[in-house]
Amino acid sequence: xxxxxxxxxxxxxxxxxxxxxxxxxxxxxxxxxxxxxxxxxxxxxxxxxxxxxxxxxxxxxxxxxxxxxxxxxxxxxxxxxxxxxxxxxxxxxxxxxxxxxxxxxxxxxxxxxxxxxxxxxxxxxxx
Numbered sequence: 001x002x003x004x005x006x007x008x009x010x011x012x013x014x015x016x017x018x019x020x021x022x023x024x025x026x027x028x029x030x031x032x033x034x035x036x037x038x039x040x041x042x043x044x045x046x047x048x049x050x051x052x053x054x055x056x057x058x059x060x061x062x063x064x065x066x067x068x069x070x071x072x073x074x075x076x077x078x079x080x081x082x083x084x085x086x087x088x089x090x091x092x093x094x095x096x097x098x099x100x101x102x103x104x105x106x107x108x109x110x111x112x113x114x115x116x117x118x119x120x121x122x123x124x125x126x127x
Contacts, residue, residue, distance in 0.1 A: 006019070007011070008103025009106045010100055010103045014124070015101060016029050016105075018101045020123050022039075023035050025108070031105070031108050033111060036111045036112055037111075039112060039115075040114075040119055042120065043116060044115070045085075045119065047088070047116075047120065048061075048123045048124075050091060051065075053066060061124070062124060064087065065121060065124045068083060068115060077114075078106060080113035080114060083111050083113075084116050084117065085099075098111070
């Protein structure tokens, strides 16, 4: 029986393999932009629902999305991803595991954050 512990850091040697197993990167480590786009949409939609459940007023949801969008406009890739992570913290939600594993790859994190924020803005406009 295996008694060791799995690594829990998206910054260790297993991170690239985890992204590959999730279908977000190929065998050589090249990112799959389409898969990351789908991932961004899924988690953004789920987060949007979490916002609507968390806040009593939709105006509060709208204010958070607007603030995130404005902050992201001037932010670099890593900063955009950090902004997304902070939004989860702000409503006391745990960062989903796939998003946690994306955080260890700066290029993936940037693509994810851009897609996440764009989809969140779109969901707000469609409301």
